[in-house]
Amino acid sequence: MGEVRKLQKKLRQIENLEIKISLSPEERFKISRKAELRSRLAELQLQLSGPQQTLGIVGDGKKEKMKRQVEDAPEALPSQTPPASKILKGEEESKAQATPAPAAKQRGRGGETEIGRQRERTEPADVSHHCRESDNERQLRQEEAEFTSLKSSWEKAKFRLRLLEGHNDIVTCVVAIDNLVVSGSRDTTVKVWHVPTATEHKNLGGHTGGVTCLSAPPPEYCKRLARSLSVSDKERFILSGSADCYVKIWALNIGQCVKSIYTFNAVTALCFVPEEDGYIITGSDGGKVQAWSWHTFQNCQSINAHQEAVTSIQSQGPLVFSGSAEGGVSVWENRCSDRDPLRLLHHWSGQVTGCGGEGGRLTLSPRGDRVFLAHGRAWLKILHWRTGTMSRLTNHSSITGVTDCVHQTGGLLIGSCYDLANGESSLNLFSLPQCRYLTSLTWPDAPRILCFAAWTTGSGDHRWVTGGRDLIVWEQLPNSGKQK
Incomplete structure (x- = not known):
């Protein structure tokens, strides 16, 4: 059992290395041993009593749906609760907070x-x-009845998947704008894709370091910038942050960089705050959070907010949420000022959130008084940010599962899922606001999903784009037949 844990730890470290924005020769050598370590882990798991050591894997070792895996497990929750959820030690109270099950x-x-x-x-x-x-x-x-109908609908859901080929390294970030998908990669490029034809529309080269983050200002803020630049008011802009310490503003139609902001730090996260004149909020690899005016592009504020790299920044109205590699989460209020616009409301350390560690990253998605956290473990965390109380939402039926990203769209909470032991990947869907498990979406040899964006078509169907080793567009098809 001790060797199993060591191998799991090494695989987790390797997976964290694989998504770093730059790699040393020593780190590349460690990554080259992944297949060898994974094979050894599989041998040990076969020697041990399977179901007890690898939760959620049925005795014959065959791969089954997440739902079936958990239902077959001896510790599965009653059928009224999410089939994806297992009671972990010391987790009963937090589960009751995270998913108010019908039984309750x-x-x-x-x-x-x-x-x-x-x-x-x-x-x-x-x-x-x-x-x-x-x-x-x-x-x-x-x-x-509504939940039962929704669950049945998603269990029958079919998607057409289309691969967008063009990046030559991992895709670290994606956003969707109208019929366009914009992706950033460790290969230093930002690419614009035309979704209906699944073709590359623009290749925006200008960064000298890996692209780490993207953000799309709302149309009204794009119009303001377009007027100041004397370009068409239909122009849409995108923000990109990079390890080269620059934030670049790109005009998508003309395919040019219209503004570069030097931040003095490698940019690891950013978001746009659509309040008053608008603000760009950036996070750095050293834990600094900075605010920049959308009107003047001058620095308004610099704060040493976190102990390690800021890995996620999201806005919700006038609030800004930042999360870091050490697991800390800060909540800021934007006071709409030309100087020091961000005021800290709450900070919860990694000891409170239980996130971070082993060189991983934390991604977050706020919803009212809750923040959903993904941090490279088999569950999603839910931080009740006003009180600092925590709850869990199990996102994987295997103890070797990791969660890389979390996203909300159209009444859905979506968590990515990747199994360190066998390399299997999936998306797990939960209903909002109750966070009840709906279904898992996957296909053979699905790649690890590091980033996610979503929108709906005019007919209400879902379209998603996932990035990682591959960049893939998901197009929902009419509901009939089995999941594809």
Whole structure:
């Protein structure tokens, strides 16, 4: 068992090295041993008692759906809770917070029924209480019926997958704009793709280091910049950050860089905050968070916010959320000022979030008072950022699974999933806001997914783009037949 854990740790370290923005010769040699270590791990797992050592893998070793794996496992939760979720040690209370399962609702409803009976003895004329109780029951039944229908729909979902070929290194970031997909890569380029034809539209070369992050300002802010540059007000712009310490602003239609901002630090994360005149927020490899005016492109603020590299920055209204490699999460309020616009509201360390470590990265996605965190483990974390309380959402049926990115779109929470032991990759879908498991989407030899973007078509169908070793567009097809 000790050797298994050592091999798992080495594989995790190798996978973290593979997504670094630059590699030394020594690191490349370590990566070259991945197949050897994975083979040895598989041998040891076969020698050990499979189901006890590799959670979620059935005894004959055959690969099955995440749902089936967990249902066959002895510690699986009742069927009312997400099939993707297993009770881990010490996790019961956090699971109750993360996914308010129908079973819990049923217990609550039973309690209300008992109270109703007591009142019936003392207050037989209280008709309004019974009406409310009946309304609650109807609402619960309606919610359960809607979830059942949604789950059935996604279990039958089919997607057409199209490979976008052009990058010669891993794709680190993607965004979607209208019918265009923009991707950034460790190969230093930003590429623009025309989705309907799956062809490369523009190759934006200008960075001298790997591209780490992208952000798309809203159309109204693009119009302001277009007017100042005397170009068409239909021009769309994209922001790219790189290890070369630059943020570049690209005009997509003309395919040119219209502005470069030197940040003095390798840029590892960025986002656009559409408040007042607009702000660009960047994060660096040294943990610094900086604010830049969209009006003047001057630096408004520099803060030593984190101990290690800032790996994710997202905005939600006037709030900005930053996450770092050591697992810390900071919540900022944008005060819409020309000087020091960001005010720290909360900071939760890696000891609180339980994230970070082993050279990994943390990605986040805020939703109201919650922030979903992906940090290279088999589960998603949920930080209730006002109170600092944490809960878990299991995202993988194997202890060797890792989660690289998390995204919200159209009432869905989507977590990527990659198994260190066998190299299998998938996307796990959960319903929002309850975070109940819907289904897992995968195909043979699916590559590791490091970044994700999504939009919907005019007919309401989903289109996604995933990046990593490959850049792939997912186009949802009419709901019929089995999942493709």
